Amino acid sequence: MQRLAAVPGYKPLLAARIVSALMVWLDATVIFSLLAFHWGADATAAGVAASLFVLPVLVGGPFFGWLADRRNPVAMLFASYSARGITSLLLLIAPDLNVFVLLVMLKALANASALPPEQVMVRSMLGHAQLAANAGLMTAADQITKVCAPLIAAGATSLYGPMSGLWLSAGLSLLAIGCLVPLRDRAGPVAAQGTSARSALQLAPLMALLRGSHAVRVSFGCVFMLTATFGLYDPLLALFIKSQGLPVSTFGMLMSGTAAGAVCGALAFPRLYRWYGIRLAPPGLAVVGLTVLLPGVLAGSGSGMPEMLWLGLWGVNGCAYCLACLSQLVAIQQQCPRHCLGSVSATARSVQLAALVLAPLLGGVLGRKIGIPLVFALSGGLAIAGGWFWARCAQRGHAARQAEQSASPEQGGP
Incomplete structure (x- = not known):
């Protein structure tokens, strides 16, 4: 079996996936910290924000999956990381709690748009025998970032203030886009020609x-x-x-x-x-x-x-x-x-x-x-x-x- 590191394009995709996972956990840590300590949200507002952080994945996930089957997945990842960076910047300038919570939903929607094209890219690069090794490696990296993200958020907050985590998240989106540059000419849409749009959702x-x-x-x-x-x-x-x-x-x-x-x-x-x-x-x-x-x-x-x-x-x-x-x-x-x-x-x-x-x-x-x-x-x-x-x-x-x-x-x- 060919080593994963030797697969053309795999290392840039893995690097982008690690940065993406770090962004997700960093977003979750920073957003809910800001709700409690910056905006003074009560339990109801925090609960609404938590629901809006999951709801876009539940509702929008199938649409993004359908789109990934019919469009270039690398282009989708470029768009996803760009949207995640933009929503981080918008959260920085939110004028009140209601707008902040609405932007949290848009941030979650941008986060949800990355997973389906990543799955399509993995399948286009790897053979069946390599998929288990890839799943283990990417999940280990994801869990490590889950441990590291709160520590990074805490360090940034203590050094530069409570909003610094959002600046960091926006910067990470640029890093993720940079990781995708070697992949820009790779996988195109894989859906069969003439596939009906009726099956989208x-x-x-x-x-x-x-x-x-x-x-x-x-x-x-x-x-x-x-x-x-x-x-x-x-x-x-x-x-x-x-x-x-x-x-x-x-x-x-x-x-x-x-x-x-x-x-x-x-x-x-x-x-x-x-x-x-x-x-x-x-x-x-x-x-x-x-x-x-x-x-x-x-x-x-x-x-x-x-x-x-x-x-x-x-x-x-x-x-x-x-x-x-x-x-x-x-x-x-x-x-x-x-x-x-x-x-x-x-x-x-x-x-x-x-x-x-x-x-x-x-x-x-x-x-x-x-x-x-x-x-x-x-x-x-x-x-x-x-x-x-x-x-x-x-x-x-x-x-x-x-x-x-x-x-x-x-x-x-x-």
């Missing part, structure tokens, strides 16, 4: 892939359940930690532990995927469920967990979550036809984000009715049950493929 391409690919069906089901589970328990995590008498610093430590676990999972993923293939996703779902079930059961029975055990569990949680999500990413990249890869990947993400929008509402209601520990226990138990179900499905599919392969030589014999 429809679920049909994704549903067709789910029906036709066992690997995508298993991984998508696992990640959908994983996203719903995450939505149920994660918004309640800080309250749960507080109720257990742990210090406020524990929450930040858990976030760092999750990112560190995800980096470990991303680095281990290429080898594990070569060994287990799509059978890697269901155990990832089940292990995440176990890490959520255990603290819920212990708290419900009146027992607490030491801080270090929390940290260890959330490191395992991040690793398992990463392995399941990367399994879906690679399955879609390998199994989806090139002419609709952007549409399918973006639509799959939007469907799963819908669960992430609805599940916290259910989790909040359940938390008030039955208590937060039982919400953790319930969501963890559902994830474990889902992992068992999809593991059975994955095993049946693997056994069927082995039976077909063993039957093929016999059918070809005399």
Whole structure:
């Protein structure tokens, strides 16, 4: 297998992707810090801003995926990074909180426009055997930037003031554009000639892939359940930690532990995927469920967990979550036809984000009715049950493929 670094154009694309990921996490850190400390936003305004940071990905993602299948993805990336830089500058001069929140939505929309053309570019450059290594490398880089971005934002704020992070984000957009210059003459649109525009925002391409690919069906089901589970328990995590008498610093430590676990999972993923293939996703779902079930059961029975055990569990949680999500990413990249890869990947993400929008509402209601520990226990138990179900499905599919392969030589014999 050819090394990724030796693939023409891969290093500039990887560099642009790393800068893009740093911009995303830097934006999230700076924007919500400014809402609290510069604009004095209340909980309602902060909640609206958080929703507007996710909503453009949910709504606009499929359109950008459809566009990436029909336009030059490099040109789309140029436009995306330019829009991200411009919105950072506009946030600097926002006259009031309402305009600032509206610009946050435009910033999120610009951020959402980058992922589909990146997926199309990766598929155009790499062979099937290289996709798992690429997914692990890019995810490790993304998680590292997730750890570094808050530190960079904090340093810039202490040295140059609260608005300096937005100047830095605008500068990073120029750096990302510079990384794309070597790619300007590469991939053109890959959609088949005469493709109808009617399928732009429809679920049909994704549903067709789910029906036709066992690997995508298993991984998508696992990640959908994983996203719903995450939505149920994660918004309640800080309250749960507080109720257990742990210090406020524990929450930040858990976030760092999750990112560190995800980096470990991303680095281990290429080898594990070569060994287990799509059978890697269901155990990832089940292990995440176990890490959520255990603290819920212990708290419900009146027992607490030491801080270090929390940290260890959330490191395992991040690793398992990463392995399941990367399994879906690679399955879609390998199994989806090139002419609709952007549409399918973006639509799959939007469907799963819908669960992430609805599940916290259910989790909040359940938390008030039955208590937060039982919400953790319930969501963890559902994830474990889902992992068992999809593991059975994955095993049946693997056994069927082995039976077909063993039957093929016999059918070809005399």
